Amino acid sequence: MQDQGAGIVAGGDTLDFFARYNRCDRPVAITSHGRQYLNRAGEIVRTETMEQSTTSWDLTYYLLRANYDGLASAYCPDVPKPVPGHGKAVHLHDRNVTDIREEPSDNVGKGGGEGGVRVFWQSSQGETGFLLADILIGADGPSSTIRGLLQPDVSRRYAGYVALRGTLVEAAASEETRNLLRERLTFFHCPGVQVLTYLIPGENGTVEPGKRFINFVYYTNFPEGSAELEEIMTDVNGRRRAITMPPGMISPSAWSKQRVLAGQLLPPQLAEIICGTTKPFVQAITDVLSPEHEYWGGKVVLLGDALAGFRPHTVASTSQAAFDAMILADYLERKISREEWKRETLGFARYIHRRGVEMGEHSQHMDLPLEDHIRDRNVASRSRQEEVYPEWATKF
Numbered sequence: 001m002q003d004q005g006a007g008i009v010a011g012g013d014t015l016d017f018f019a020r021y022n023r024c025d026r027p028v029a030i031t032s033h034g035r036q037y038l039n040r041a042g043e044i045v046r047t048e049t050m051e052q053s054t055t056s057w058d059l060t061y062y063l064l065r066a067n068y069d070g071l072a073s074a075y076c077p078d079v080p081k082p083v084p085g086h087g088k089a090v091h092l093h094d095r096n097v098t099d100i101r102e103e104p105s106d107n108v109g110k111g112g113g114e115g116g117v118r119v120f121w122q123s124s125q126g127e128t129g130f131l132l133a134d135i136l137i138g139a140d141g142p143s144s145t146i147r148g149l150l151q152p153d154v155s156r157r158y159a160g161y162v163a164l165r166g167t168l169v170e171a172a173a174s175e176e177t178r179n180l181l182r183e184r185l186t187f188f189h190c191p192g193v194q195v196l197t198y199l200i201p202g203e204n205g206t207v208e209p210g211k212r213f214i215n216f217v218y219y220t221n222f223p224e225g226s227a228e229l230e231e232i233m234t235d236v237n238g239r240r241r242a243i244t245m246p247p248g249m250i251s252p253s254a255w256s257k258q259r260v261l262a263g264q265l266l267p268p269q270l271a272e273i274i275c276g277t278t279k280p281f282v283q284a285i286t287d288v289l290s291p292e293h294e295y296w297g298g299k300v301v302l303l304g305d306a307l308a309g310f311r312p313h314t315v316a317s318t319s320q321a322a323f324d325a326m327i328l329a330d331y332l333e334r335k336i337s338r339e340e341w342k343r344e345t346l347g348f349a350r351y352i353h354r355r356g357v358e359m360g361e362h363s364q365h366m367d368l369p370l371e372d373h374i375r376d377r378n379v380a381s382r383s384r385q386e387e388v389y390p391e392w393a394t395k396f
Contacts, residue, residue, distance in 0.1 A: 006165065006215075007054055007198060008054065008057060009052060009053075009054055010028075011318070011384075014055075014322045023067055024063050024066050024080060026075075027201075027207050028060075030200065032053075032054060032198060032199065033049070033050075033051055034049050034050060035052075035185045036048075036184050037373075038186060038188045038267045039267070040188075040265075042180075042269050046374060048377075052185060052381070056205070059201045062075035062076055066079050066080060067080055068089050068091065070082065071091070073204075074205075075205040095123060098128075099120040099149065100119050100136060100149055101118045103118045103132060117132075118133075119136055134299075135298070135299060136299065136300045137303060138306045139303050139306055141304075144305070147306050151291070156288040156309060158285070159357075159360055159364075160364065160365070161192075161219055161220060162219070163219050163285060163312060164258060164274070164280060165215075165216065165218070165280065165282070166216060166280035166281065167200070169210075169211065169213060170199065170210050170211065170214055171210040172276060173214060173276065176269070177272050185198045186198070189363070189373050191367045193221075194219040194364070196216070197214055197217075197270060198215055199215070200215045216274055216277070217312065219364060220258075220261075231254045234251060235249040235251065243286065244283055244284070245281050247279035247281045255280060258280075283312075285311055285312070287357060289309070289349065289353045290306070293307050294342070303325060305321065307349050308320065308353045312356075313376070314356040314359065315380055315381070316380070323344075323348060324348075342396050343394045346393065347387075350392070350393040351390070355379070358376075359376045359380065362376055363376070
């Protein structure tokens with residue numbers, strides 16, 4: 001995801017995860033001090049005081065790698081020393097899982113007498129092999145291969161709209177726009193459209209003013225099967241992309257149309273950011289939810305997007321991944337019971353998944369007053385500790 005302009009609104013669980021595991025001595029996020037809503041003319045019509053943290057996928061990735069297996073980068077040149085007793089971590093690239101099978105206990109090193117999992121893989125060059133594991137954690141995203149092998153009837157479904165995404169270096173924006181968007185999350189709504197912008201770390205994770213990126217997410221409707229959807233999801237080489245159009249691959253004619261529409265529909269400051277980006281990309285919005293998060297007596301576990309792919313309106317996907325990782329660690333270390341682990345993990349996944357569907361329907365397919373969108377945003381910004389999961393969300 002490096003340099004894709006993929007921003008993250010870092011919720012409490014994300015920040016807790018970094019506080020628990022990150023040992024790189026550098027800022028991990030930018031703090032915004034409020035939210036503001038614009039009208040079509042670019043005037044502020046509503047403000048909300050609230051601190052929120054935002055970061056980027058590439059900075060997050062390199063911080064995790066520095067802490068996990070000691071990868072040095074410009075994001076974290078001073079790699080933390082290994083922690084005695086934490087074991088050895090190895091990060092293997094180009095190993096695409098092709099199959100998984102339960103393994104007898106005598107073939108696995110520390111299976112506790114219950115056996116483990118044999119994981120078969122193939123590289124892009126045709127090389128094949130397998131790994132033996134006590135526990136297999138499927139953290140491979142909303143199109144999860146692991147989930148597909150276990151739940152072949154569960155797959156992503158298109159929601160009828162896409163997110164156009166990208167960035168502009170802060171210094172490249174006009175002074176008026178920089179001043180308006182600085183340290184604030186900015187929103188605009190109109191029928192079938194929602195746009196938000198926020199600051200994220202810039203090149204190599206810098207948080208220096210002027211060098212940061214203004215990140216935008218521009219939701220707009222493209223019905224299933226429409227000519228407009230086919231056009232925006234067909235790249236410069238004529239390949240129809242299923243879910244994500246990578247940066248630099250959008251057809252110039254398709255993007256030119258979106259630039260024109262942005263100028264017609266959006267506040268001028270937001271249109272400036274969208275029209276100024278040089279490497280936009282497109283994310284088809286989808287829904288997916290697995291009915292379960294553990295299989296084979298706990299030998300296989302799903303977490304994050306592999307368990308539940310939230311719509312981005314919830315600003316909770318990264319928080320879910322962080323929370324799932326932390327509570328799984330607590331469970332494996334016997335700090336909490338299996339019942340608590342399941343209740344909290346499945347409650348988060350099912351409840352926020354439903355909330356995302358509702359927010360998306362409100363935003364994209366209903367003509368609601370601004371107050372309703374603000375109410376949705378305020379609810380989405382609540383911490384996980386404030387949530388009370390209904391009974392249906394925690395049944396297992």
